[in-house]
Amino acid sequence: MITLLDYGAGNVRSVINAIESLGARVKIVSDINDILSATQLVFPGVGNFGSMMRILNQKNYVGPLKDYIRSGRPFFGICLGLHALFESSEEAPGRNGLGLIPGYAKKFDIDFSVPHIGWNGINIKKPSRIFNGLGGDEKFYFVHSFYVAPEDDSVVLTTTDYGLEFVSSIQKENITATQFHPEKSGDAGIKILKNFIEPADKEATWVRVSGKTRLSKRIIACLDVRSDDRGDLVVTKGDQYDVRENGNVRNLGKPVDLARRYYKEGADEITFLNITGFRDFPIEDIPMMAVLRRTSENVFVPLTIGGGIKDYTDKKGIKYSALEVAAAYFRSGADKISIGSDAVLIAEDYIKTGIKTGKSSIERISEVYGAQAVVVSIDPRRVYVSSPEDVRHHVIKTDTKGPKGETYCWYQCTVKGGREGRDLDAVTLAQVCEKLGAGEILLNCIDKDGTNSGFDIELINAVKNAVTIPVIASSGAGCVEHFLEVFTKTQAESALAAGIFHRKEVPIAVVKDFLKDKVEIRLA
Ligand code: 1PR
Numbered sequence: 001m002i003t004l005l006d007y008g009a010g011n012v013r014s015v016i017n018a019i020e021s022l023g024a025r026v027k028i029v030s031d032i033n034d035i036l037s038a039t040q041l042v043f044p045g046v047g048n049f050g051s052m053m054r055i056l057n058q059k060n061y062v063g064p065l066k067d068y069i070r071s072g073r074p075f076f077g078i079c080l081g082l083h084a085l086f087e088s089s090e091e092a093p094g095r096n097g098l099g100l101i102p103g104y105a106k107k108f109d110i111d112f113s114v115p116h117i118g119w120n121g122i123n124i125k126k127p128s129r130i131f132n133g134l135g136g137d138e139k140f141y142f143v144h145s146f147y148v149a150p151e152d153d154s155v156v157l158t159t160t161d162y163g164l165e166f167v168s169s170i171q172k173e174n175i176t177a178t179q180f181h182p183e184k185s186g187d188a189g190i191k192i193l194k195n196f197i198e199p200a201d202k203e204a205t206w207v208r209v210s211g212k213t214r215l216s217k218r219i220i221a222c223l224d225v226r227s228d229d230r231g232d233l234v235v236t237k238g239d240q241y242d243v244r245e246n247g248n249v250r251n252l253g254k255p256v257d258l259a260r261r262y263y264k265e266g267a268d269e270i271t272f273l274n275i276t277g278f279r280d281f282p283i284e285d286i287p288m289m290a291v292l293r294r295t296s297e298n299v300f301v302p303l304t305i306g307g308g309i310k311d312y313t314d315k316k317g318i319k320y321s322a323l324e325v326a327a328a329y330f331r332s333g334a335d336k337i338s339i340g341s342d343a344v345l346i347a348e349d350y351i352k353t354g355i356k357t358g359k360s361s362i363e364r365i366s367e368v369y370g371a372q373a374v375v376v377s378i379d380p381r382r383v384y385v386s387s388p389e390d391v392r393h394h395v396i397k398t399d400t401k402g403p404k405g406e407t408y409c410w411y412q413c414t415v416k417g418g419r420e421g422r423d424l425d426a427v428t429l430a431q432v433c434e435k436l437g438a439g440e441i442l443l444n445c446i447d448k449d450g451t452n453s454g455f456d457i458e459l460i461n462a463v464k465n466a467v468t469i470p471v472i473a474s475s476g477a478g479c480v481e482h483f484l485e486v487f488t489k490t491q492a493e494s495a496l497a498a499g500i501f502h503r504k505e506v507p508i509a510v511v512k513d514f515l516k517d518k519v520e521i522r523l524a
Contacts, residue, residue, distance in 0.1 A: 084097050
């Protein structure tokens, strides 16, 4: 029986599923006695250091947690569960951590995109049975803006390189804690959890010292999900956002089955877009919650869900905040939520007033769950102009001429699945959303969607060069060379595709095989 400390922020379902997949049972802490009587404790921290410590204090968990750890019983901390062990964090000045390990958590101050999101390697600094059975070149999933700086180097178990060499896990007597997420790190991560759960009499059999680690470019499979005309939930795919063929919604498979297939084929992440979300009431959208719950049972890579994440009032007049909608998705197994239409409206308001209200969905979800959990999905369309002075938007010079021979264009944001254009450009939207707390941009392109003609490199460069957060390039992938092009001609951290994966034209494994000696990627 593994005891799991859940303080209510973020996706602990994946940790539970990962542990249960190993045949162990999980007991979730509901009061201090559960902590005091635990025999093996896992603490997966998610979100913000300040709100985590506030909740632990409110629930009177701090004392029992310290007593448990000091008693010498096994403890495994994940992400903020690592930071919590330290004295403090720059994320919440003035807020004390558990103080069991001298040192503090620091914010990344580097020239790279922050948060550090994605699959990176580890340099092992001392033997540990936690790594038994691993080969040495595995990559693990990270998502964080802060890293721990212990005063005593002897606690350092691994380091990872990202702009600098930072501590990616620690081990001290009964305490093991990782910055990376084993529950989101495919088979390698599951092995680590297995080694923790298994009896402690096993010796460490393996140690490795390696050179610099590198963050991988991610390959993301995207599943646009909606009800077909019979009311069944299907994965569909549009051509420039039109998902109908001969009048019927295209049906390319079942969401859970396809997600499992992509996980097995080596997808680094899976994104579900509930593309009827803007018409439905998502909290009642049980089928989508169920899709996430079932997918997270045996898909151990990050899951993002988008579609309909906004404040709304249901048919009975009950009000739900976007935060509540997001919370329901996180509880169902999502690691990140993606906001589309609402982000455009929020940015328009912000541009009008220049005031951060703190009340928008982006700000509220980011505050509670952390910036890394908030993706903004942009659905832009090219608008050609004869001269940059014609509009007040970010205009680029383009190599793809317009219908009247125009050599300039801007990228118009749309809402409601591309059906309504707004007076806002994609570059400005991305910049405003970063300011408001978004942690990543999912950059679609309506002109390219479903065309198999390659990513819109000019759009991706325009947005990527305007923000410091990671960008997912999306729309238009038609062959393996398109992935190489987007990773060599732009700084995008990830590339997302849908149609070619669904139709089995270019499987994920083939993409990775093609990229493996040319670009840093994870081989599952
Ligand atoms: O506005 O917050 O409710 O979110 C709605 C979400 O649903 C947005 O993220 C929006 O992009 C998405 N969406 C809405 N309508 C459609 C549609 O197709 N009719 N899908 C739609 C957009 C997602 C793309 C696609 C890539 C790759 N499709 O990410 O997967 O273009 O496709 P490809 O590789 O086949 O070219 P809200």
